[in-house]
Amino acid sequence: GRYLLDDPDTKAILDAYGIPTVPTRAAATPDEAVAMAAEIGYPVAVKILSPDVVQKSDVGGVSLDLDTPDAVRAATERMARRLAELKPDARLDGFIVQAMARNPEAHELIAGAATDPVFGPVILFGQGGLAVEAVNDHAVALPPLNTVLARDLIARTRVARQLAGYRNHPAADLDAIAAVLVQVARLIAEVPEIVELDINPLLADANGAVVLDARMRIAMADRAGNALDRLAIRPYPVELEEVVPWQGGTILLRPIRPEDGAAHVAFFNALTPDDVRYRMFVRVRELQPAQLARFTQIDYDREMAFIATRTGPDGHPETLAVARVVADPDNMSAEFAVTVRSDLKGKGLGVMLMNKLIAYCRARGTREIVGEALPQNAPVIGLVKKLGFTVGPVDEDEGVRKFWLELR
Structure with a gap:
């Protein structure tokens, strides 16, 4: 009965396809959040878990660099109050607890997929972060992808020049970014129920790429037909x-x-x-x-x-x-x-x-x-x-x- 998968569920699917993700747990209560933080290891980030909130930061639903149980408990209680004040009709399913992955040298990227009415599934890549709409730097490609096509997709964005390295900033691991895009395309090609995937941010630096936040929208698929018929380009036979x-x-x-x-x-x-x-x-x-x-x-x-x-x-x-x-x-x-x-x-x-x-x-x-x-x-x-x-x-x-x- 659900058509929007939250961050933990989406990351479980990404993990199954070998896409690196930050360790993430879902907690129903502040006490569970404290237990999950201890399991993951401090410091952690905590976010609200609500199907009615897409941009968590808009309702104060994100707290970073929490390094004690008391800090985790206080953050979850504060988020619950803020959500009730700003969006009283929004459902609160709990909290997301994940390992901190702060890296000032890393690039915030966006990767994902959408369904075009003409071409079917398309793969998206570009500059991510909170200002993704304002920056409007992205390119699209048709799945399936391989390393050559994935690197071509990366090269068609403005952020590609930054990923190549500048001044004292080392080049990002383009092979790791391309590998994520290849696996995203494979996932979309093989699982027709997925109609939308949003990975933002995908953190990338010289040491690799890792998914911080992700969500997925699904729909019922007709398994009687050939799932590959959805694709504009036939996959490698x-x-x-x-x-x-x-x-x-x-x-x-x-x-x-x-x-x-x-x-x-x-x-x-x-x-x-x-x-x-x-x-x-x-x-x-x-x-x-x-x-x-x-x-x-x-x-x-x-x-x-x-x-x-x-x-x-x-x-x-x-x-x-x-x-x-x-x-x-x-x-x-x-x-x-x-x-x-x-x-x-x-x-x-x-x-x-x-x-x-x-x-x-x-x-x-x-x-x-x-x-x-x-x-x-x-x-x-x-x-x-x-x-x-x-x-x-x-x-x-x-x-x-x-x-x-x-x-x-």
Whole structure:
């Protein structure tokens, strides 16, 4: 029967998703608050617990740096009186007792989620604190997030410049902030009952990030449908990952992710100039940031890019080959491209990825797969013939050979 979860309940859910929170307890009476303070350890902060009060400080409902049982008892009794005077109709469910996390070097941030009528769940990040509305510094992104997208979200706010460090203030732990945003996005994606989440403040400094206050609004969800249908962007399809034998070992075939950016640059740099021209149809010396984002940050509903990857000699993942397909809005036709690292051609990677790509398109109901190549690109033309594609003559106007495969 409740649709607004208070701070302790919300933090319990955040804890379950590995989001760091300040130790927090709920107490029904001043005596319980004293007991909870002893359990947490002094000093503590005490706040009123009322479903009818959103901004606790507006009614004198916050006391900080309490370091004795008498101070806790006096603060709770004073809060109860103030609430009765200022909002006599407000319910008082008790008090929140939490460990003090005062750090003058920390940044007060806001993180959370809301539900947009068009795009569904959206993730919010920006500068937080009591003046959050007046500052109005925030950016939004669509879930799911990963580290790359979370850091992009952070970078689109004004507070990002402060988080990078200034004067004698060290830089905040951006990885820790990004990790919170990634887990918030995961929580929102996986639990459709959550329609609003407000974390304010999220304290962040050079040592990490921790949630001080949080609240959550929930609604009944239709479990009969697919919870992922709420999302504007399809999450990473982990079910498409596949470990296969290759060259006496194993490699992983999987969809590409934004985190593959560095490996994709190394893959591109390992291609010969002719292979780059065969793939791009023009000579390109290096990938531009916009091109890299276009190749690695994809909409899995409209396109798919499978990579063959393994752990390289330096311990980092290396990309060996890529097969990509982009469907039209009606999913009638999908255009593909395939590229194998120049030093690994003729070892079966192209056939392996293309078979996976064809099976994926067939499962999605795509009617046909089409592609084109320069006439000199004999390896790709030979590959598609082996896979059953129909190969047309050279198009005199465009200077390419086109090929297609009908999917039954």
